[in-house]
Amino acid sequence: MKKYTTAVGIALLAIIIIFTLFQISFGDKKHKGGTFGNPISEISTKSIKDEEIKSLIEAVKKASEGYVEPQQSSAEKIYTAFASGKINTENYVLLSLTALYGDVSSLPTEYQGADDTSKDYAFMYGLINAKWGEFSEEAKEQIRPFLVSPTDPKSYFYLKSENSKNEIGSNILKNLSTPDLVHAEEAVVIEIPSIQAVPRIDVYYYGEEQKQSAEWAAQGIRDALPKFTGLFGFEHKVAYVSIVGEELKADGEASMDEYVLNTCQIKVRKQNEEKNVKTTAAHELFHCYQFWYGLVYEKPDTMWLMETTATWSEDYVYKGYATEHNYDKDFFPVTNIDVVSIRDNHEYGLYLWYFFLEQRAGAHEIMEAIKFGKTNGVRQGTQARENFGREYRDFAMWNWNRDPFKQYLDMPAFPDVSPYWGSVMAKNIEEIGETSYPVKLAKGGVLYNFMTFDNEEIKLIEFFPRSFTGDDENSLAGLQVLYKVNGTWNYEDWTGLEKRDFCRELDEENIQLVVLVTSNANLSSELDRPIQMRTTEKCSPGWKGSIKVEWAYGNLLDIGFSKGTYTEKGAYNLYETLEYDPKDDALVVTDQKYFGNYEEFKYVEGVNKDCGQLWSKNSKKLRGSGFVDYKKTGDMPERAKSWDDKEVNRLGGTYRLFFKIFGLKDSDKFAGSDLLLQMHKSCWGGIIVPEADGLVRDPYEYTTDSFKYEPNEVEINIDPKASHISGEDKFKMYNDVYGIVKWNYRKIE
Structure with missing residues (x-):
């Protein structure tokens, strides 16, 4: 057991944060028209005779209508300002801690947004560890309570969950408080029990009600450790795991100790779900390995890299638990936003990229990706992958995730989730003659374009894919197609293709719905090009x-x-x-x-x-x-x-x-x-x-x-x-x- 002596009568330390205000203007987040609208609700099905196609369209419409767009969080606004160079590292950390543990209404107006209780801020803590020597002494005093172990009386989390009134310091950045459990001028010894998960990693908990969570967390560490050691290629260092209460906003959090070199502090929120506690412990331990490996936190998109890979690690350790699929909702409705983005928890939903790579070639691909956090960065390193254009087209196709084109393997099965809302566009082609269908894709964006043909006079439909992709089959602009005729679904890759036509006078070419899967494998630039088409009233003899x-x-x-x-x-x-x-x-x-x-x-x-x-x-x-x-x-x-x-x-x-x-x-x-x-x-x-x-x-x-x-x-x-x-x-x-x-x-x- 770990013991600390607490002297009653500790003076409450009042800390007032003075923020440097920056006049930054952030526009509202939009998903309109070609850039994140919901036109699938307007798709026509009057000419669709195939019941399966009708059912597919209705399912996508229903899912899209039920989607509620998240409000931009304070955390996103603050990180965006930091990533764009508007605020320095110190202010980024102080503002972020206030957004997470304080009152967002106390933030400068431009940073006020929705509460974000899902992020675990491993990137921020890694950045703190890397830049600690550059912070002012005042900032260090404000940050330190979040770095020390929750078993330390100086910690913001120290015995908070044991306070029956739950009235302890609502905002430590404004008014640091310690638990008022003792009311005499005497020193008491508070015993903090622990469980040894493995040598050099102990799990601490307060009281019997947290013991079960501690045992689950310890088992999570034991199960994850050999896999992570094999992946990273080095043995674990020292880590302390603490079970805490609702004062921890996220399910878990990992940081590096200020005083003890290479010591990782993990906090896991007490829960009643064994699977969640175990996978949270594994997720946070993965962050510890990232800290020990030594990422370069100043590199762009390191936060994205840390969370995508750590979320992937939950499946790597516990195949069948499926906790990573809780984040599917943060990807499938918004496949056409910057793929390397932290918007709306996109960095968690993109665990799928590494899930995809692991199934294609093996878990070593994830370690190759983590190396980008030390070398040439996520975007440049990923796009430099051999045949990345083809590989990214495959990723877009895998994420269609509907029979008969399902590719993902999972235990017991990959969820029945597929693109909807801002990931889907629709167009009914009615006119005879030439048509230009515009496609606008974000960096790494993918759109699933539903195209129908209500005009029964249209007999010949000609597509000219090169207008969108160019003539190179290795193009970063991808165009793949799904269609059903005569009861059979068909897949074709049109990237680099000069022409593809359908004669609707033939049963085997009488298409009712075509899904154009458009993808942009350029992770640094948007793509805005049309797909040219032509329709006529007669097929050539x-x-x-x-x-x-x-x-x-x-x-x-x-x-x-x-x-x-x-x-x-x-x-x-x-x-x-x-x-x-x-x-x-x-x-x-x-x-x-x-x-x-x-x-x-x-x-x-x-x-x-x-x-x-x-x-x-x-x-x-x-x-x-x-x-x-x-x-x-x-x-x-x-x-x-x-x-x-x-x-x-x-x-x-x-x-x-x-x-x-x-x-x-x-x-x-x-x-x-x-x-x-x-x-x-x-x-x-x-x-x-x-x-x-x-x-x-x-x-x-x-x-x-x-x-x-x-x-x-x-x-x-x-x-x-x-x-x-x-x-x-x-x-x-x-x-x-x-x-x-x-x-x-x-x-x-």
Whole structure:
């Protein structure tokens, strides 16, 4: 037990803060029109016949109508002033402590806002520790009660929860008080019980009513410690955990001790929920590791980095507790605000970025991100990631989070939450002719644009994606598309694509709703560009249709003493216009759109669990899209060639049908990546034989002109009077493992 001697008759120390006033003007926060309106409420469903699509639209409208926009907090206003250089570090800290523990009405007018009880201010305490020597003595006296352990009588939190009248110092920055538990001029010994969580980390609590929370917090420390040590690569230092009461505004708080080097002080608010206490203890311990690692707090966006990663750590330690999902509401309705923002607790909701990275490549990605807090900063470091434009498009697509496109894995399941309110825009296309659809995206912003077509006279819809993305498939401006036809949802990546059209005279192209997923992977600049479109009352004549190839396969690996898993899945879709060439008795391609996507994953556990190669992960991806107008190139490839040895002048007879992706946009149609991750632990310490130690990351990026599989040609018979050519076939991948190829063409007169 830790003991302190308290002398009664301590004079109450009155501390008056003199603030330097700055004339700063902050506009009201808005979500209007293209910049955070709620136009989804105006979307038309009168032409929607598909009940699932109707249900989707109504669900988004209902969620949007029920959303209440948070008021800007005092904490946000103060941090914004600090980040923009309007106030110095000392004033930032004093104003922030007043906003958190004082009366916001006592703040200068420009900083008055809503109370914010959710932030734990780890960034501020890290900044205090880094800049302590630069503060005035008066400021140090005002700040010190928040740094010392709650077991210290000089602490603002000392025995506050034990005061039955709960009348202790409402604002320590104005009138510092200590608990009035004793009314005699004698010294008493107050015993403060503790639980040792692990060596060098103890948990202190006051009374039996806090003991349960202390036991949960101690277990939270025990569960988190080995994971954080493995992630950061160093052993924990000294930390003290104190259970406190409602005087702590947030669930938890972490700071560095003023007097004892490398000692972290953690406060956890007493709760009745075991999961919340444990994950709070883990979250705050993660902040301690950040302190010990040594971030550079003057770097922009360090607060964002600290809270996104610490919130992610709750899941890292306690998969299945799902406490991190409490912050989903701080992301999904506002995907089109600056992604590296602390507005409306966005820094907590963006745990999803690291949740996404962990599932894609592993937890080491989070440590790579934390290094940005020491080196080139969050924005620059993140955007410098290899193929970041493609990666960010994937992140935007994962956050659609609706069947059949759900990607996140979680225990027991990832919540059914998807973009709504300011994350969704809507447009009903009614006019015939050319249309320009404006898209304005914040830094790192994503918008999900719902587009409907009530005008039944519209038969051909042409999109020109390059007007928005440019012609580079690695563009930071991303355009992906979801649509449903014939009962099937389809996904296509239009980034860099010249043109994509839909002939609504065909059942398989009669779109009712298109969702354009627009994303801006530029974390330093906004994006304001249109998507050009054209609609007509008639489709161009010819044979229009598609070829669809798909497969999926998985098995268990047993390689000697090593075991693992292998999965792969892939698909490519061709959308084409064909015409009959009587000279060669063939159907030739006049234009083609192609979309391909392939994924492969292999995981193998090592033989020796103690050293050597502990595990290996190999993930491969291949994807690409394109559009070619072969009438312009003058070289129309053959899709179906006659097998009949006779002269004919009309389509009919026996033909060989090919399934080749002809796209000639460039020689390499597909971009591939091959990422090998291996975890090694040196058996000899590298002394006798040099060995790899730790994580080995071997990424390989490439381009190719061929896809993973291409079915062999098949023989088909075409009736001379036919207006419809369709069928399907199997193709062999491995022994007894097959994929499916389907073709479907209709003649448009």
